[in-house]
Amino acid sequence: QVQLAESGGGLVQAGGSLRLSCAASGLTFSRYAMGWFRQAPGKEREFVAVIKWSGRNTYYADSVKGRFTISRENAKNTVYLQMNSLKPEDTAVYYCAADLDGLHSYSYEYDYWGQGTQVTVSS
Numbered sequence: 001q002v003q004l005a006e007s008g009g010g011l012v013q014a015g016g017s018l019r020l021s022c023a024a025s026g027l028t029f030s031r032y033a034m035g036w037f038r039q040a041p042g043k044e045r046e047f048v049a050v051i052k053w054s055g056r057n058t059y060y061a062d063s064v065k066g067r068f069t070i071s072r073e074n075a076k077n078t079v080y081l082q083m084n085s086l087k088p089e090d091t092a093v094y095y096c097a098a099d100l101d102g103l104h105s106y107s108y109e110y111d112y113w114g115q116g117t118q119v120t121v122s123s
Contacts, residue, residue, distance in 0.1 A: 002026040002112045004096050009117030012086055016121070020081040022096030022114055033099045034072060034079040037107055038092035038119075045095070047105040049081060059103050064090075086121045093118050 008020040022034065035050035049060045049070040058070050069082040079096060094117050097110035104110070 002098070004098060004112055004114035006094065006096050006114045006117040009094060009119045011120045011122065014086060014088055014121055014123050016086050017082070017084045018086065018119060020083065020094055020096075020117060020119075022079045022081075024077045024079070024098065027098060027112065029077040029098075030074040031100065032111075033102055033104070034070075035097045035099060035104070035110060036070060036079075036081045037095045037097060038090075039095070039116075040089075040092040043092075045107050047107070048094070050099070050103050050105065051079065052103055057103060059105065061105070083119070086119075088121045088123045091119060091121050 003025045005023045033052050036048040037045050038048050039045040047061050051058045051070045051072050055072050067085045072079040096114045098112040099110045
């Protein structure tokens with residue numbers, strides 16, 4: 001069965017950095033675009049970033065552009081989210097997701113989801 005396991009979340013001060021990882025199993029990882037989403041308390045889940053199966057194409061939400069970088073290592077079945085210059089408004093549970101069809105930003109287009117990892121940014 002497909003499993004996506006996020007790690008790397010935690011508590012960080014504003015202006016700091018964190019690197020999230022998502023390890024995938026049970027699917028042909030190199031065929032899937034991989035996305036990151038986040039959900040803050042009382043808010044809907046929102047798109048953060050996505051990377052194509054090849055790693056050559058990426059797309060970011062405006063709110064994180066220039067601060068976050070998505071990357072992947074297909075040999076390790078892992079996708080990463082490097083988060084720099086973190087702000088309190090980045091506080092959320094971060095989820096990785098797998099999408100067979102392409103660079104999508106809507107959550108309903110994703111086929112598989114992880115359980116999430118908490119990121120808390122203090123001011």
